[in-house]
Amino acid sequence: MEKTQYFVAKTFAGIEPLLAEELSALGARNCTVMSRSVAFEGDMDMLYRANYFSRLALRILWRQRKFTFANNRQFYEKVFDFPAERFMDADNTLAVHATIAETIFNTPLYASVLAKDAVCDRFRDMCGRRPSVDKENPDVQLHLHIYKNEAQLFLDSSGESLHKRGYKVQNHPAPINEVVAAAMLKLSGWQGECDFIDPMCGGGTILIEAAMQALNIPAGFYRRNYGFSYWKNFDAKRWKEIRSEARILDDVAVNFYGSDINPRFLDIAETNIRKARLEDFVSLQKKDMRQAKPARVPSLVMMNPPYGERLAVDDLNTFYSEIGDSLKCNFSGCRAFIISSDMDALKHVGLKASSKSKLFNGPLECRFMGYDLFSGDRKSFVKHKKNPDE
Numbered sequence: 001m002e003k004t005q006y007f008v009a010k011t012f013a014g015i016e017p018l019l020a021e022e023l024s025a026l027g028a029r030n031c032t033v034m035s036r037s038v039a040f041e042g043d044m045d046m047l048y049r050a051n052y053f054s055r056l057a058l059r060i061l062w063r064q065r066k067f068t069f070a071n072n073r074q075f076y077e078k079v080f081d082f083p084a085e086r087f088m089d090a091d092n093t094l095a096v097h098a099t100i101a102e103t104i105f106n107t108p109l110y111a112s113v114l115a116k117d118a119v120c121d122r123f124r125d126m127c128g129r130r131p132s133v134d135k136e137n138p139d140v141q142l143h144l145h146i147y148k149n150e151a152q153l154f155l156d157s158s159g160e161s162l163h164k165r166g167y168k169v170q171n172h173p174a175p176i177n178e179v180v181a182a183a184m185l186k187l188s189g190w191q192g193e194c195d196f197i198d199p200m201c202g203g204g205t206i207l208i209e210a211a212m213q214a215l216n217i218p219a220g221f222y223r224r225n226y227g228f229s230y231w232k233n234f235d236a237k238r239w240k241e242i243r244s245e246a247r248i249l250d251d252v253a254v255n256f257y258g259s260d261i262n263p264r265f266l267d268i269a270e271t272n273i274r275k276a277r278l279e280d281f282v283s284l285q286k287k288d289m290r291q292a293k294p295a296r297v298p299s300l301v302m303m304n305p306p307y308g309e310r311l312a313v314d315d316l317n318t319f320y321s322e323i324g325d326s327l328k329c330n331f332s333g334c335r336a337f338i339i340s341s342d343m344d345a346l347k348h349v350g351l352k353a354s355s356k357s358k359l360f361n362g363p364l365e366c367r368f369m370g371y372d373l374f375s376g377d378r379k380s381f382v383k384h385k386k387n388p389d390e
Contacts, residue, residue: 002043004029008154009038009050009057012360015183019056022186026053044235047157047228048242052220055182055213058161061143061154068149071104072114075151079118082153084140087231090123093134097156098144105146115144115153139230159227166222167276170268172203176304176339180361181209182219184302184368187357188337192254195299197334199292199326201258201284204269206302211278214252221246222276252281255295259287290326294334301327301336301373307345307364317348324349331373341366 007028011019013036020031020038026049028040038057040046050060065082069075088094096119098105098112105111119142120130141156163178176184184206190196192214198206212219220226228234256278260266263286273282289303305323306316320340327336328351335354340346341364355370 002045004041005043005047006063007040007042007047007050008034008061008063009040009054010059010061011036011038011057012177012179012183014357014359015056015179018183018186019054022054022056023050026050045238045242048239049245051158051162051226051228052243053218053246054162055209055219056179056186057158058163058179059156059158060162062157063152063154065151065153067151067153069151070149075111076114076118078151079115079153080122082119082122084119084122085126086233087155088131088140089232090127090129090131092131092139092230093137094119094131094140094142095133095135095138096142096144098146100146102148103146104149111144111146115142141227155227155231157226157228159225159230162219164223165219166224167208167272168203168205169271169275170203172205172265172268174306175203176205177361178205178209178219180339180359181206181304182213183359184337184339185210185213187355187368188300188302188335188370190300190302192252195255195257195294195296197257197292197294197299197301198303199259199287199289199301200303200305201260201269202265202304204258204272204282204284206304207256207258207269207282208273208276208278210302211256211281212276214254214256215249215278215281216246217248218243218246221248256282257285257295258282259285259289259292261286261288290322290330292326293330297333299331299334301331301334303337304339304361307341307366316342316345320345320348321350324351327351327371327373334373336371336373337368338371339366339368343367 016033016038020033023040024031028042030041032039067078096112096116098108100108100111124130143154143156145152165178196210201207266284266286270284273279351371353369354372357368359366359368
């Protein structure tokens with residue numbers, strides 16, 4: 001039986017419980033929610049599976065060493081003892097990233113340079129050559145988490161952040177992060193049971209993530225490279241077998257509709273949707289969101305409107321008020337979800353939220369608001385919802 005390994009999956013603040021649930025469903029054991037990460041255990045299959053299937057992780061780290069140290073020399077020696085030659089040769093490139101807190105090191109840079117020297121010196125002693133450093137695109141990337149006098153040394157199995165799914169050809173000027181979009185879908189409770197509408201679709205990220213989820217397309221389906229694929233112990237046969245576990249559907253009974261008033265953004269969305277080979281499932285149309293209406297009721301509406309951060313809006317409060325009016329008038333019988341970092345503008349939506357969550361879209365703290373849309377007064381709606389037979 002293969003030895004149990006210790007891993008850490010990184011994510012955004014607020015998504016940790018969702019990620020722990022997702023990893024457990026994939027087969028991870030002993031999931032522990034931490035700050036912007038989830039620790040879990042499993043074998044190497046689990047490392048491959050988490051990278052390929054997780055929609056909510058940013059990267060998967062594999063712990064190699066956990067040690068204490070009293071000074072720089074001890075730290076260097078502990079890292080020097082790590083058998084990096086199991087994963088790379090002197091011809092490979094290397095990068096080391098460090099995070100520190102309450103430790104003897106004044107800066108993360110010094111800790112990472114000292115660790116890099118230890119690894120490179122080991123290769124020099126073994127074969128007379130040192131690996132080169134490539135901070136942008138290394139073959140092997142190490143992460144050090146240092147707290148006080150304790151350090152954990154991890155191998156980064158993902159390489160590029162896992163939010164880079166591989167389907168984006170062009171970027172919208174104010175994009176929603178793919179992991180955040182997947183978290184929004186999870187929080188909404190939508191599971192492909194009704195049509196999905198994004199009336200301000202921008203570059204199409206939310207639509208693509210929704211269609212991938214409905215069709216059971218793995219998050220890593222479009223990616224070609226992972227950090228582990230450059231390791232010496234990479235098992236290409238097992239990696240192929242893990243990917244074959246996906247049960248992708250040929251079709252679904254729901255439709256996906258996207259619209260935007262800006263034709264340039266629609267072009268971006270169309271390009272990305274075509275790259276994801278989802279053009280048969282997603283319909284796009286140039287339209288002001290105030291004219292958008294569902295083809296079928298109920299439908300789920302989800303949008304990432306401008307926050308006033310990277311896309312300028314003349315009067316954000318008025319704009320959000322118009323969003324609320326349009327949802328109320330045009331989407332009765334549906335549910336709607338809005339993410340925004342402008343808390344004041346969200347108040348001008350003018351609808352009572354049925355759910356509220358805090359999410360981070362990159363560095364921006366946002367609120368993800370859910371609304372039940374209905375005709376008439378709320379009192380009657382709530383009464384009918386509790387007693388639908390009356």
